Amino acid sequence: MVAKKIFAYTYIYLILLFLYLPVLYLIVFSFTEATYAGQWAGWSWNLYPRLFQDKEIMTALGNTLIIAAISSLLSTLIGTLGAIGVFYCKKGVRHFIEGLNQINVVNAEIVIAMSLTVMFVFVGQHFFGGNSIFSFWTLLIGHCCLSVPFVYLNVKPKIQQMDPALYEAALDLGSSPNQAIHKVIIPQIIPGIMAALLLSFTLSLDDFIVTAFTRGSGLLSGGSQIETLSTLVQSKIKKGAVPPELRALTTIIFLIVLTIVIIYSIRVNAKSKGKRSFGKSHAERRIGFNANPLN
Secondary structure (H helix, E strand, O other): OHHHHHHHHHHHHHHHHHHHHHHHHHHHHOOOOOOOOOOOOOOOOOHHHHHHHOHHHHHHHHHHHHHHHHHHHHHHHHHHHHHHHHHOOOHHHHHHHHHHHHHHHHOOHHHHHHHHHHHHHHHHHHHOOOOOOOEHHHHHHHHHHHHHHHHHHHHHHHHHOOOOHHHHHHHHOOOOHHHHHHHHHHHHOHHHHHHHHHHHHHHHHOOOHHHHHHOOEOHHHOOOEOOOHHHHHHHHHHHOOOOOHHHHHHHHHHHHHHHHHHHHHHHHHHHHHHHHHHHHHHHHHHOOOOOOOOO
């Protein structure tokens, strides 16, 4: 038994070390001004103030956050409504749509990017007088196409845990379909929706392939081609070294994401404990657990 525990904990710690040791290195080297990663030039906070003074990085960061925020909201809305609709479809239709969604999940990202590129070129040539339509909107469509299938997969298990008769009961009591969805279904699947929102935001945040194929000019880049963090890093690598300020930026992003995940996990666990304690006390009252046995 002791050997089994030792093996289990050793395995867990090795996995954690494998996953987070590179992140630890990143955080440590964000406190040195060395140009090249792996070099040490003494402790320094200077990368952090320099980060916010770098106009190129701030523009790319702003573009990235705008695209990630808008695309994650749209993807979550589309994927959630799609999951609800598919749940109430006939079995054959539901299986067909789920199969189509699964193809997009396992499909290579380059296939999605190239498909969108060909479609946008065709639309530009035949419906816009041969002009290029690549812009913020094509980039947004690309990120939504990337994220929606994963939103569906996150929301689907929560919908399956729900009693399918609740929606019909709400309609029988006089609610409109929109009211039934808003007041009955959505509150029960909020954890799945929030998880899907975070996942789609992360997918958009670090995407490179779809961005590189579908971006045009606009946003904070003005008349120039939209630059995101991923495309900025790629262009810098082609020219030489990656700006050391990006080590500070990625450290900040990691800490923000870590904080959000911790807060979300604490809230979910607190709600779960509250529901369990409520259910337990309710059951105890029903069976007379607190009643005096002598009476």
